[in-house]
Amino acid sequence: MKNRVEEIRKRHGIKQEELAAALEVTRQTIGSLENGRYKPSITLAFKLARYFHMSIEDIFIYEEEKENEK
Amino acid sequence: MKNRVEEIRKRHGIKQEELAAALEVTRQTIGSLENGRYKPSITLAFKLARYFHMSIEDIFIYEEEKENEK
DNA sequence: TTTATATGGAAAGTTAACTTGACATTCTTA
DNA sequence: TAAGAATGTCAAGTTAACTTTCCATATAAA
Incomplete structure (x- = not known):
């Protein structure tokens, strides 16, 4: 599971802290x-998608993961 | 977070057990x-979307949740 | 340089998504 | 009506997403 959060956030010109506050999570x-230390919960994925006006599929790239998915 | 899994699964004419096996989760x-006993992980959401050839947003309906989201 | 700002990341604790296993209920169909 | 198939649901255990706290590093500005 890869994601484009950093790229998209920077394109929006905001800090991690600001994005975190807007989504009600921590920095x-x-x-x-x-x-890439972990995958988002589906709720956080939806919040990010809504915040950036994009689809979850445009922000997160699901690739057949190996032995450690869930 | 509501979802249309049961409706979509039945439309595809398969059992919970068959869907579970296809997605590598339990029945x-x-x-x-x-x-509605819990929300899917993002991986399971992606697996369902891919299996049914639909977007996550078409299967799961995110509504501003209350005090117990994450 | 110093100081402030933004980010990286580790450790420990909580919680909920999931598993395993087991039994109960509903629905067919013989 | 009896039996099998599909589903409902619970309890207990595991794991990883997230929080809180803390410190380290990089950069820019003063």
């Missing part, structure tokens, strides 16, 4: 997402 | 999703 959650 | 996971 660490945004940072961890951008750096 | 209980599908049943619990259909009956």
